[in-house]
Amino acid sequence: MKSSEKTSFIRYPFSDSDLKGALGGFATGITIVTAKNNKNQNIGITVNSFSSVSLDPPLVLWSIAKSAKCFHDFFCAEYYAIHILGEDQKFLSDQFASKDADKFYGLACAEGIAGIPLLPSYNVCFQCKFEHRYEGGDHIIIVGRIHALSNRSETPLLYLRGTYGSFVSDA
Numbered sequence: 001m002k003s004s005e006k007t008s009f010i011r012y013p014f015s016d017s018d019l020k021g022a023l024g025g026f027a028t029g030i031t032i033v034t035a036k037n038n039k040n041q042n043i044g045i046t047v048n049s050f051s052s053v054s055l056d057p058p059l060v061l062w063s064i065a066k067s068a069k070c071f072h073d074f075f076c077a078e079y080y081a082i083h084i085l086g087e088d089q090k091f092l093s094d095q096f097a098s099k100d101a102d103k104f105y106g107l108a109c110a111e112g113i114a115g116i117p118l119l120p121s122y123n124v125c126f127q128c129k130f131e132h133r134y135e136g137g138d139h140i141i142i143v144g145r146i147h148a149l150s151n152r153s154e155t156p157l158l159y160l161r162g163t164y165g166s167f168v169s170d171a
């Protein structure tokens with residue numbers, strides 16, 4: 001057995017940094033979720049917990065931290081857009097992950113279903129209607145049904161161990 005194959009487990013309770021470090025080994029894409037709040041203001045958040053759920057019906061999920069300032073607004077949002085970012089859109093990930101910033105600064109958004117803000121740049125965009133909500137510890141899991149999609153087939157922005165990168169094909 002190679003030393004790299006030795007079994008070494010840290011039993012619960014593990015530290016936050018051990019858990020985050022392990023979870024960070026799962027490479028993801030990056031999405032921006034946008035919606036309107038009940039004051040008709042644009043809201044948005046950077047999210048990498050996005051996942052596909054079902055093809056028929058077309059369902060996707062993401063989770064939002066209960067500690068997020070925009071938590072209540074997204075909890076109540078009936079419609080929202082999920083933008084999967086392309087490799088040149090890292091600035092959007094930073095902008096929508098920042099606290100207190102005007103997240104929509106400098107962005108000329110279009111309007112989607114029910115007036116939801118659609119970002120000008122993305123790789124793929126889904127316009128979704130809220131369908132289910134599940135308890136998820138310090139997060140809430142939100143499942144939505146895709147009502148419209150736009151696929152620009154750009155190279156995606158990737159995220160692994162706290163850093164951004166691009167996809168390199170083996171083909």
Ligand SMILES: Cc1cc2nc3c(=O)[nH]c(=O)nc-3n(C[C@H](O)[C@H](O)[C@H](O)COP(=O)(O)O)c2cc1C
Nearest residue numbers: 045046047048049063064065068069070097098099
């Ligand atoms: C790469 C990345 C992925 C993130 N993924 C999520 C996520 O899936 N869910 C979540 O609630 N916050 C996620 N965050 C954190 C939020 O984007 C961030 O806390 C945001 O500022 C919260 O908005 P607020 O101003 O409403 O609190 C992520 C941040 C980054 C940088």
